Amino acid sequence: MTPVEAPQRAKADRPAVTSAASPLYASRQKVYPKRVFGRVRSVKWAVLIACLALYYIVPWLRWDRGPGMPDQAVLVDIGNARLFFFWIELWPQEIYFLAGALILGAFALFAVSALFGRLWCGFACPQTVWTDLFMWVERWIQGDRNARMKLDQGPRNANYWARKSLTHAAWLVIAAATGGAWIMYFVDAPTVTAEILTGRASLEVYFFFALFAGFTYLLAGWAREQVCTYMCPWPRFQAAMLDENSLVVTYRDWRGEPRGKAKDAHAGDCVDCYACVHVCPTGIDIRDGQQLECIGCGLCVDACDSVMGKLHRPKGLIAFETLKNLSASAAATAGMAPGEVRFAMGMAARQVPRFVRARTLMYAGALSAVALVMLGAFLLRSTLDVTVLRDRAPLYVRLSDGSIRNGYTVKIVNKRHDDAPLALTFQAPEGSRVTVQDVGHDDQGRPLLARRADGIAQYRVFLTAPSGMRLPESTPVTFRLMDASGRVAVSQSTAFLGPRP
Amino acid sequence: MPTKIEKDAVTGQETTGHEWDGVKELNNPLPKWWLWTFYATIVFGVAWMVIYPSLPGWKGSSGWVAREAVVADVAAAQAANAPMMARLREATPAQIAADPELRAFALAGGRVAFANNCAACHGAGGQGAVGGFPALVDDDWLWGGSLDAIEATIRHGIRTAEDADARNSAMPRFGLDGMLTNNQIGDVAEFVLWMTGRATHAAETERGRVIYAEQCAACHGATGEGNRELGVPRLSDQVWLYGSTKQDVMAMVRNPRMGVMPAWQGRLDPAVINMLTVYVHALGGGE
Numbered sequence: 111m112t113p114v115e116a117p118q119r120a121k122a123d124r125p126a127v128t129s130a131a132s133p134l135y136a137s138r139q140k141v142y143p144k145r146v147f148g149r150v151r152s153v154k155w156a157v158l159i160a161c162l163a164l165y166y167i168v169p170w171l172r173w174d175r176g177p178g179m180p181d182q183a184v185l186v187d188i189g190n191a192r193l194f195f196f197w198i199e200l201w202p203q204e205i206y207f208l209a210g211a212l213i214l215g216a217f218a219l220f221a222v223s224a225l226f227g228r229l230w231c232g233f234a235c236p237q238t239v240w241t242d243l244f245m246w247v248e249r250w251i252q253g254d255r256n257a258r259m260k261l262d263q264g265p266r267n268a269n270y271w272a273r274k275s276l277t278h279a280a281w282l283v284i285a286a287a288t289g290g291a292w293i294m295y296f297v298d299a300p301t302v303t304a305e306i307l308t309g310r311a312s313l314e315v316y317f318f319f320a321l322f323a324g325f326t327y328l329l330a331g332w333a334r335e336q337v338c339t340y341m342c343p344w345p346r347f348q349a350a351m352l353d354e355n356s357l358v359v360t361y362r363d364w365r366g367e368p369r370g371k372a373k374d375a376h377a378g379d380c381v382d383c384y385a386c387v388h389v390c391p392t393g394i395d396i397r398d399g400q401q402l403e404c405i406g407c408g409l410c411v412d413a414c415d416s417v418m419g420k421l422h423r424p425k426g427l428i429a430f431e432t433l434k435n436l437s438a439s440a441a442a443t444a445g446m447a448p449g450e451v452r453f454a455m456g457m458a459a460r461q462v463p464r465f466v467r468a469r470t471l472m473y474a475g476a477l478s479a480v481a482l483v484m485l486g487a488f489l490l491r492s493t494l495d496v497t498v499l500r501d502r503a504p505l506y507v508r509l510s511d512g513s514i515r516n517g518y519t520v521k522i523v524n525k526r527h528d529d530a531p532l533a534l535t536f537q538a539p540e541g542s543r544v545t546v547q548d549v550g551h552d553d554q555g556r557p558l559l560a561r562r563a564d565g566i567a568q569y570r571v572f573l574t575a576p577s578g579m580r581l582p583e584s585t586p587v588t589f590r591l592m593d594a595s596g597r598v599a600v601s602q603s604t605a606f607l608g609p610r611p
Numbered sequence: 612m613p614t615k616i617e618k619d620a621v622t623g624q625e626t627t628g629h630e631w632d633g634v635k636e637l638n639n640p641l642p643k644w645w646l647w648t649f650y651a652t653i654v655f656g657v658a659w660m661v662i663y664p665s666l667p668g669w670k671g672s673s674g675w676v677a678r679e680a681v682v683a684d685v686a687a688a689q690a691a692n693a694p695m696m697a698r699l700r701e702a703t704p705a706q707i708a709a710d711p712e713l714r715a716f717a718l719a720g721g722r723v724a725f726a727n728n729c730a731a732c733h734g735a736g737g738q739g740a741v742g743g744f745p746a747l748v749d750d751d752w753l754w755g756g757s758l759d760a761i762e763a764t765i766r767h768g769i770r771t772a773e774d775a776d777a778r779n780s781a782m783p784r785f786g787l788d789g790m791l792t793n794n795q796i797g798d799v800a801e802f803v804l805w806m807t808g809r810a811t812h813a814a815e816t817e818r819g820r821v822i823y824a825e826q827c828a829a830c831h832g833a834t835g836e837g838n839r840e841l842g843v844p845r846l847s848d849q850v851w852l853y854g855s856t857k858q859d860v861m862a863m864v865r866n867p868r869m870g871v872m873p874a875w876q877g878r879l880d881p882a883v884i885n886m887l888t889v890y891v892h893a894l895g896g897g898e
Contacts, residue, residue, distance in 0.1 A: 132625050132638055132640060133640055134627075134638065134640055134641065135641050135642070135643045135645075135646050136640035136642055136643065137642075137643050138643070138644065336642060336644075340642055340645065501736060502736070503734060503735045503736030503738055504734070504736050504738030504746075504748060507738070507746070507748045507749050507895060508749065508849055508850065509749050509750050509751070509849070509850075510749065510750050510751040510845070510848035510849055510850050511848065511849065512848075512849040515749075515895065517748070517895060548714075570895075572895060577849070
């Protein structure tokens with residue numbers, strides 16, 4: 111595998127404004143993305159609608175869990191320390207399932223990046239989705255690129271203020287809906303909606319509502335591409351996941367160069383129309399090669415394709431392409447004059463992208479390993495646990511008849527919704543007695559420990575070894591909790607301590 | 612600002628003019644809003660220092676005091692507990708023990724009150740301490756282990772001069788006051804060991820038995836069973852407050868030590884005394 115250099119073109123070559131010494135701080139160049147039609151745009155609309163629908167609808171899904179339980183399908187119930195996901199109910203000590211899901215998400219992101227480049231950034235990232243939505247609103251109220259530029263440069267008249275205030279009002283409404291929907295994942299959606307609207311919600315709810323609404327407005331309305339360029343750590347290190355076999359948005363310079371007029375027979379396919387630059391939501395020129403700022407949304411692909419279509423030239427001057435194919439095409443067409451032969455030679459030099467390679471296999475391996483471990487952990491997840499904490503102060507008690515007693519705190523962690531009592535039995539040296547405070551006994555004289563439905567029940571258990579029993583300093587004992595059918599529901603081993611013999 | 616403008620050959624980017632061992636820094640200008648955010652944090656910091664007590668001697672313009680915030684938090688917690696505490700004050704320990712809700716509250720509160728007030732002598736887990744601090748987890752009680760007996764002990768203390776209702780008893784100083792000779796004390800101690808099957812000298816035991824019947828049995832009982840009415844320890848069991856060896860027993864006969872426990876009535880809220888009563892009773896030895 112030979113490393114392939116991305117086509118480097120100095121940024122100074124750009125027709126940009128450069129002064130003698132650039133300042134240490136740069137003002138933002140406002141980006142006015144132009145409307146674009148095409149395949150990629152359609153996919154982006156579909157993903158946007160799907161993501162937004164998922165985000166806004168999920169909190170309203172209901173799931174019957176019986177009386178006294180929340181009926182919201184997806185709910186992070188902070189107050190009661192439960193995470194509900196349809197039929198799954200997680201306790202705080204099982205938060206590793208969430209960690210596992212996040213690890214799965216991370217590996218999936220790595221794998222997708224290695225195969226298809228910045229699909230996440232360009233299509234599904236909330237920053238991209240909400241910015242796209244905000245831009246759609248902006249375009250709807252203020253017009254397309256040229257109209258918006260004109261509006262900004264024009265006089266501050268009634269039309270200007272009307273359109274601007276309408277835009278920001280619409281943004282704030284969307285932002286409020288976003289912040290409101292976020293709250294609904296943590297409290298019952300219909301209840302909190304009514305509370306927010308009638309002013310009866312708690313201060314915390316209003317705080318988080320305002321926090322998320324405010325940041326949605328700020329990040330999608332004002333900050334936009336700067337979030338990706340300056341704030342987000344992911345673009346900085348995802349280069350480590352990409353290689354020459356990853357599909358990235360690229361300009362086929364071997365075909366486009368030298369740029370020139372459409373009628374110029376000696377020019378390449380690029381007519382230097384700047385359509386790709388005008389539609390770019392981050393305001394870059396894809397023809398400069400691979401850049402940090404590029405989120406891989408592919409809108410320039412659509413823009414260029416429509417221009418090529420009008421010129422009756424083959425589409426795909428800008429395309430999702432691997433850097434390996436790009437350099438292969440460039441090598442095959444080196445020194446050739448623009449024209450159909452160069453195009454055919456260049457396209458023929460391409461190969462089907464190698465999706466199966468060491469990197470993707472490792473990501474797939476890690477992905478399936480984590481998925482299997484999580485699945486196993488989930489299937490073996492216990493819904494009834496017992497923990498036995500032996501008293502440490504004192505380690506043991508000598509009673510007046512010389513017998514030795516140990517105290518234990520037994521906690522029954524019951525994740526189920528039934529509270530049938532469990533009979534306590536124990537395996538300990540012959541002759542020892544067990545007593546439990548505040549419980550009844552079954553017909554065999556065994557203590558009956560009630561469990562709390564969906565809760566933790568705690569008991570004080572005393573185990574007494576009679577006087578004269580020659581026990582070592584520490585003796586293993588096991589407590590067992592039997593269900594009504596006589597099966598051992600759960601057991602826990604601990605120790606019985608006594609004086610040094 | 613750099614004095615020498617230089618362009619990097621590879622990227623065409625200007626450098627800042629800084630160089631460290633041949634490594635040059637490119638000038639990728641920071642966005643302006645970043646700078647303004649930085650200034651905003653400085654403004655925030657200064658405002659914070661003005662509003663809050665940030666420097667020695669500066670009380671802050673808001674007058675906020677951490678201690679007052681804690682006091683307010685404690686007051687809020689006490690207000691939240693007030694109805695429960697009122698019920699605990701009204702109820703008897705027996706009523707509290709019978710009511711699951713009150714009992715759970717009393718056990719939780721009693722644990723804290725015990726750690727604050729009792730653990731210094733009786734140990735963190737009520738295990739007692741060497742030298743006359745009785746264990747509360749075992750089943751041996753000097754003055755009784757019922758809820759009422761425990762409550763009376765906590766309320767009035769043991770041998771507390773200030774409380775007229777304090778439990779009081781005294782054992783004569785048989786050795787110091789010349790009531791028994793050293794040999795007689797040895798004999799009676801041997802007999803006391805005999806009660807728990809540890810005697811080694813038959814003759815001493817027999818002499819001790821006579822002395823015991825004359826001098827000790829009135830309080831400690833003919834078989835050493837003790838007397839809770841008077842707080843007289845049982846001698847026939849395995850729990851020894853001041854030690855179980857012959858020397859320990861002789862020392863007690865010669866010059867008895869009689870422990871003192873303060874009276875908590877007046878020092879602690881009646882509700883807290885009730886909580887402690889229920890807690891101590893539940894430690895493992897309650898009767």
